[in-house]
């Protein structure tokens with residue numbers, strides 16, 4: 047068994063986390079322990095900025111392509127396009143929803159355009175590949191991007207054969223995380239028991255619906271403002287893994303080490 051202190055936890059900074067650490071019996075739904083993580087049957091991995099370093103900044107390229115798409119769609123300059131994009135985001139949650147709902151844009155046209163980016167900035171990740179292959183359980187990708195984007199990225203970072211399936215924005219009926227619908231749909235489509243599942247994500251708010259459904263959660267922190275937890279709302283973040291490869295590797299090893307002890 048590995049010590050809980052191996053990992054950083056958000057909870058000690060919050061009063062509710064402290065209650066859990068001191069009085070686990072009083073918490074009706076305590077944060078899943080590392081032992082439960084190690085017993086995960088199904089892993090849901092976000093793709094972008096979770097499996098590869100956020101410093102690669104693919105989103106800057108995607109964001110630029112979104113602006114270009116809007117410029118071309120409406121015949122407006124980059125500044126006006128940025129304004130319109132902001133409006134879509136505020137009113138509909140995503141640029142795509144705004145384009146679809148307000149303007150009848152074909153989502154495939156938009157998604158193909160914005161994901162046509164340069165992936166040469168992504169490194170190969172052989173250590174993560176090794177860790178994922180050794181990690182027990184099913185592994186699915188749960189992304190607000192597309193299957194085509196996920197396959198290109200996974201191919202580039204060398205993880206193409208590590209996942210059973212990709213559940214993308216098309217499978218989600220174009221309703222992105224953290225809307226609750228895609229979580230329910232994924233669980234049903236792939237026969238996943240949320241009490242035996244763990245979700246791994248860089249966007250803290252995307253872990254909230256997962257925790258509500260009973261999943262364990264691992265937050266992969268980045269420096270992006272929009273990926274941080276809302277102040278005071280950290281109960282849905284059960285574990286924090288700045289180094290995902292190291293975290294999963296330690297978890298796999300703890301499971302293996304614990305087995306002989308349990309039998310003895």
Ligand SMILES: [Mg+2]
Pocket residue numbers: 092093094095096247248249
């Ligand atoms: Mg992400």
